[in-house]
Amino acid sequence: MLTIGLIGGMSWESSAHYYRLANELVRDRLGGHHSARCLLYSVDFADIERLQSAGEWDEAGRVLADAARRVEAAGADLLLLCTNTMHKVADRVADAVRIPLLHIVDVTAATVRRHGLHTVGLLGTAFTMEQDFLRDRLAGHGLTVLVPGAEDRKMIHSVIYDELCLGVVSEASRTAYLRVIDRLIAAGAQGVILGCTEIELLITQDDTPVLLFPTTRLHVTAAVDQAITADQLVTTDQPVTADQLVTIDQPITTDQPVTA
Structure with a gap:
């Protein structure tokens, strides 16, 4: 299973929902005691909310880009920005790392x-x-x-x-x-x-x-699908590459329905 990187804390209430969903979905897909392989970097939402209110989106983008680099350095294979609003700076975050960002x-x-x-x-x-x-x-x-x-x-x-x-x-x-x-x-x-x-x-x-x-549910479902299926496509001698995953520039094309 690939490692899902989560940039959360915006707010931590929703990040907890992301974490729970990821683990529930992996359990349902793989059974037994399986749980999600993931890394969570949680920012201080008070800092982000202040930057939002002040319209300082460039600085907010810098903060989240730094978080993305930390998650990548810790070993994540793909990245989720656990917030809709801060996808305003998704390009800045994606440009900061080599791993793919799955766009909500x-x-x-x-x-x-x-x-x-x-x-x-x-x-x-x-x-x-x-x-x-x-x-x-x-x-x-x-x-x-x-x-x-x-x-x-x-x-x-x-x-x-x-x-x-x-x-x-x-x-x-x-x-x-x-x-x-x-x-x-x-x-x-x-x-x-x-x-x-x-x-x-x-x-x-x-x-x-x-x-x-x-x-949120759709975002996590897509990430879990990719973490499981992409891992099955490659061996330890063939590391997963960005073009094998849905990235910020590559919308999903699967025909499998996702229920609301």
């Missing part, structure tokens, strides 16, 4: 397309919903992306930072999110991307008949 948008978009959808709603932080770094990459996969209105975006962002990042899961917030999802569907969305790792702590497919695309 490419994984998600491939799943949306496999379900035959072309118009999706997007929930996430205000940065994710209002800036173009995720929306444009989704559009590059042929998807039309709808975002909530201004008041809904403000509420969604507040719940993420003031509740979910702090481990608070509120029934009132769940209801508010579901109302936003209903409005996105009424506006023409065929499904909804949960484009923030913490949102999956609040909303699951059991909460709504609308098809959801939980980016």
Whole structure:
């Protein structure tokens, strides 16, 4: 099994979800006492949140690029950035290392397309919903992306930072999110991307008949698939190379469905 490198801490609540999912998926795939071979580097989210609020994305990119180099040096074979919002600096992170970065948008978009959808709603932080770094990459996969209105975006962002990042899961917030999802569907969305790792702590497919695309679960599933299958493709004398993995520039093309 290849070693999955995780850059987390944004927030640690969602990073714990990444870790648990990776181990559960490996156990389910391989059985017995198998667990994920992984390395986790967790940043101090207070530092990242301050840089986000100040718009200091270059400095945030430097911090995460340094984390990526450390994870690579520790022995990771592929890399996950355990956050949607900080994929704004994904190119900077990918350029800092030789191992491939599995991009959360490419994984998600491939799943949306496999379900035959072309118009999706997007929930996430205000940065994710209002800036173009995720929306444009989704559009590059042929998807039309709808975002909530201004008041809904403000509420969604507040719940993420003031509740979910702090481990608070509120029934009132769940209801508010579901109302936003209903409005996105009424506006023409065929499904909804949960484009923030913490949102999956609040909303699951059991909460709504609308098809959801939980980016964390999809991201981890793709990483585990690659860690297991790529390891089976090479021997100890033939180290895995970037072109054998889905990278930041190579969206998934597998036909195997991934359930939400």
